[in-house]
Amino acid sequence: xxxxxxxxxxxxxxxxxxxxxxxxxxxxxxxxxxxxxxxxxxxxxxxxxxxxxxxxxxxxxxxxxxxxxxxxxxxxxxxxxxxxxxxxxxxxxxxxxxxxxxxxxxxxxxxxxxxxxxxxxxxxxxxxxxxxxxxxxxxxxxxxxxxxxxxxxxxxxxxxxxxxxxxxxxxxxxxxxxxxxxxxxxxxxxxxxxxxxxxxxxxxxxxxxxxxxxxxxxxxxxxxxxxxxxxxxxxxxxxxxxxxxxxxxxxxxxxxxxxxxxxxxxxxxxxxxxxxxxxxxxxxxxxxxxxxxxxxxxxxxxxxxxxxxxxxxxxxxxxxxxxxxxxxxxxxxxxxxxxxxxxxxxxxxxxxxxxxxxxxxxxxxxxxxxxxxxxxxxxxxxxxxxxxxxxxxxxxxxxxxxxxxxxxxxxxxxxxxxxxxxxxxxxxx
Amino acid sequence: xxxxxxxxxxxxxxxxxxxxxxxxxxxxxxxxxxxxxxxxxxxxxxxxxxxxxxxxxxxxxxxxxxxxxxxxxxxxxxxxxxxxxxxxxxxxxxxxxxxxxxxxxxxxxxxxxxxxxxxxxxxxxxxxxxxxxxxxxxxxxxxxxxxxxxxxxxxxxxxxxxxxxxxxxxxxxxxxxxxxxxxxxxxxxxxxxxxxxxxxxxxxxxxxxxxxxxxxxxxxxxxxxxxxxxxxxxxxxxxxxxxxxxxxxxxxxxxxxxxxxxxxxxxxxxxxxxxxxxxxxxxxxxxxxxxxxxxxxxxxxxxxxxxxxxxxxx
Numbered sequence: 060x061x062x063x064x065x066x067x068x069x070x071x072x073x074x075x076x077x078x079x080x081x082x083x084x085x086x087x088x089x090x091x092x093x094x095x096x097x098x099x100x101x102x103x104x105x106x107x108x109x110x111x112x113x114x115x116x117x118x119x120x121x122x123x124x125x126x127x128x129x130x131x132x133x134x135x136x137x138x139x140x141x142x143x144x145x146x147x148x149x150x151x152x153x154x155x156x157x158x159x160x161x162x163x164x165x166x167x168x169x170x171x172x173x174x175x176x177x178x179x180x181x182x183x184x185x186x187x188x189x190x191x192x193x194x195x196x197x198x199x200x201x202x203x204x205x206x207x208x209x210x211x212x213x214x215x216x217x218x219x220x221x222x223x224x225x226x227x228x229x230x231x232x233x234x235x236x237x238x239x240x241x242x243x244x245x246x247x248x249x250x251x252x253x254x255x256x257x258x259x260x261x262x263x264x265x266x267x268x269x270x271x272x273x274x275x276x277x278x279x280x281x282x283x284x285x286x287x288x289x290x291x292x293x294x295x296x297x298x299x300x301x302x303x304x305x306x307x308x309x310x311x312x313x314x315x316x317x318x319x320x321x322x323x324x325x326x327x328x329x330x331x332x333x334x335x336x337x338x339x340x341x342x343x344x345x346x347x348x349x350x351x352x353x354x355x356x357x358x359x360x361x362x363x364x365x366x367x368x369x370x371x372x373x374x375x376x377x378x379x380x381x382x383x384x385x386x387x388x389x390x391x392x393x394x395x396x397x398x399x400x401x402x403x404x405x406x407x408x409x410x411x412x413x414x415x416x417x418x419x420x421x422x423x424x425x426x427x428x429x430x431x432x433x434x435x436x437x438x439x440x441x442x443x444x445x446x447x448x449x450x451x452x453x454x455x456x457x458x459x460x461x462x463x464x465x466x467x468x469x470x471x472x473x474x475x476x477x478x479x480x481x482x483x484x485x486x487x488x
Numbered sequence: 489x490x491x492x493x494x495x496x497x498x499x500x501x502x503x504x505x506x507x508x509x510x511x512x513x514x515x516x517x518x519x520x521x522x523x524x525x526x527x528x529x530x531x532x533x534x535x536x537x538x539x540x541x542x543x544x545x546x547x548x549x550x551x552x553x554x555x556x557x558x559x560x561x562x563x564x565x566x567x568x569x570x571x572x573x574x575x576x577x578x579x580x581x582x583x584x585x586x587x588x589x590x591x592x593x594x595x596x597x598x599x600x601x602x603x604x605x606x607x608x609x610x611x612x613x614x615x616x617x618x619x620x621x622x623x624x625x626x627x628x629x630x631x632x633x634x635x636x637x638x639x640x641x642x643x644x645x646x647x648x649x650x651x652x653x654x655x656x657x658x659x660x661x662x663x664x665x666x667x668x669x670x671x672x673x674x675x676x677x678x679x680x681x682x683x684x685x686x687x688x689x690x691x692x693x694x695x696x697x698x699x700x701x702x703x704x705x706x707x708x709x710x711x712x713x714x715x716x717x718x719x720x721x722x723x724x725x726x727x728x729x730x731x732x733x734x735x736x737x738x739x740x741x742x743x744x745x746x747x748x749x750x751x752x753x754x755x756x757x758x759x760x761x762x763x764x765x766x767x768x769x770x771x772x773x774x775x776x777x778x779x780x781x782x783x784x785x786x787x788x789x790x791x792x793x794x795x796x797x798x799x800x801x802x
Contacts, residue, residue: 264666381584383605
């Protein structure tokens with residue numbers, strides 16, 4: 060994001076929905092010096108650019124946690140610039156970048172590189188997540204303290220789960236001393252090793268290897284037990300099953316510092332979307348049963364799930380135009396995170412406030428960000444969207460360099476009209 | 489063969505048994521029965537596929553299926569070429585779709601494909617203009633094997649309705665089992681599965697079959713015992729402790745076969761692991777083993793499939 064000074068903007072007549080405060084009312088918002096300066100009805104400001112938001116909804120910009128791009132190392136998949144453009148068009152104003160690049164983000168210089176590249180080239184805020192181990196390997200500790208000083212907000216090995224319990228205990232114990240948030244992907248690596256979709260009747264009929272739900276349950280139980288004994292904070296990254304969610308719900312109730320995220324795809328699709336071997340629906344974790352999907356939606360509503368993420372993982376055609384088991388898992392999602400999440404509202408499954416909390420205030424509170432809320436003094440990271448606007452997701456029109464979305468061809472409702480990052484308009488439909 | 493077959497199966501592809509209806513299956517089996525007669529004559533030639541090109545595209549090694557399709561194509565007058573892909577372009581990084589597009593440009597009429605990935609034949613069929621015949625895709629389906637099994641059984645029993653058939657062994661890795669379960673159930677047979685739980689899909693009970701882990705219980709009252717090959721090359725973890733323990737509990741020998749109906753028949757899709765899933769004494773007994781008849785049916789069924797698909801595209 061460029062550091063040049065933004066002109067004042069006055070957004071009038073919009074429905075302001077702010078999950079952090081519970082506010083949901085029509086009011087005006089004045090943006091000055093990259094921050095929200097004033098709120099109220101009938102605001103006036105000389106020289107401010109006026110945006111008539113009548114009929115539209117104004118919410119904090121979305122915060123997406125653990126986004127993969129291809130920079131550095133696989134720029135044909137996605138760059139920070141293309142990811143930034145996709146994010147801006149999707150109303151996402153902050154990206155926490157996954158450390159799974161080549162080389163991995165495993166030292167302070169790499170953290171600095173990502174954050175600097177982000178400022179220079181991306182339309183939205185870019186912050187880095189650091190690796191837990193050098194090169195995402197199975198041994199050793201990465202420089203968690205130095206990376207945190209350089210700006211890393213979270214520590215994770217991306218979708219490479221730490222299977223070794225002794226190593227995980229060490230990581231959590233060390234991170235506690237740095238007050239760092241550790242994230243692990245909940246999949247027991249051996250149980251998940253040969254699977255390509257949810258284990259179950261559908262996988263058996265298709266002749267595809269299954270990843271059993273218990274692989275997730277075991278890992279969630281293990282990581283919560285370790286975090287609890289170490290007194291550390293942990294993010295369970297991208298949950299997919301109802302059974303594991305229940306374990307997290309109980310841990311939260313007894314005061315364990317555990318957070319969890321779920322991808323928007325797992326809230327809106329299920330294993331049957333694999334259909335006739337559609338590789339765009341090959342995800343990690345895999346799409347699960349309809350019962351799991353419903354349980355996850357309930358977790359968003361009751362707040363057990365702190366963050367709904369896109370799981371953005373760009374994969375070009377050459378990684379997807381293959382037999383199902385040979386294709387890479389992953390889906391892009393920056394541009395469809397908002398639309399996908401809003402489909403829960405339009406289907407009557409969740410309220411607008413609950414859905415928006417999980418993409419704004421939820422992740423902001425987890426990561427200690429001052430963004431993710433609409434209140435005077437907060438950063439002017441905002442999305443103005445048309446809650447009802449119908450559109451059809453056309454993968455080829457996505458701004459990402461890779462077009463792998465399981466939402467391709469799906470009818471969506473609700474779309475970003477304007478996106479502001481630190482007071483700058485970075486997208487206008 | 490100018491005879492017309494009512495409600496004929498016409499394709500456009502044969503990717504699996506799932507999706508076929510009873511009339512389509514019957515018409516294919518009727519056609520195959522006629523080809524069976526042709527194949528026993530001195531002059532086995534027909535020109536149903538005269539001027540057409542058949543490509544056998546095998547990404548996995550195969551002897552019997554490939555030669556069966558080759559013979560079927562040649563007897564019907566097609567030009568047949570065999571491509572074993574392991575040594576060819578794929579080694580240079582060419583993808584399945586690249587290979588498909590390349591072959592498509594050569595204007596084949598029929599493409600027989602075997603691949604180690606489930607869904608590979610379906611993927612290929614989306615990218616080519618010719619008829620695609622699935623000759624086995626991963627652990628998904630092997631439709632011509634199921635059809636030849638049905639043809640063999642029909643020759644012995646006529647109607648399969650109410651016949652009890654046990655499919656024994658490595659079901660979880662078997663495309664033959666998946667196709668057979670669907671087809672034999674469609675034809676009215678009562679299908680049972682018997683294997684150690686590590687070799688059964690977790691959801692097998694939901695497939696409309698009865699599941700057993702004990703051979704003497706499973707074989708009770710069976711008209712047919714179908715033994716599957718233990719696919720050790722596809723096993724990614726320890727599913728059975730040893731071949732001798734497997735043979736002790738699941739290998740078909742005379743003692744276990746006694747639990748079945750008197751005169752019960754034995755089938756095996758081949759190639760056999762003698763002394764592992766089947767005792768040689770059973771495999772080689774012409775009174776009870778249908779194994780060589782299965783091979784004979786295979787050519788006839790594949791001729792029927794090729795002829796029907798070619799007719800459907802004419």
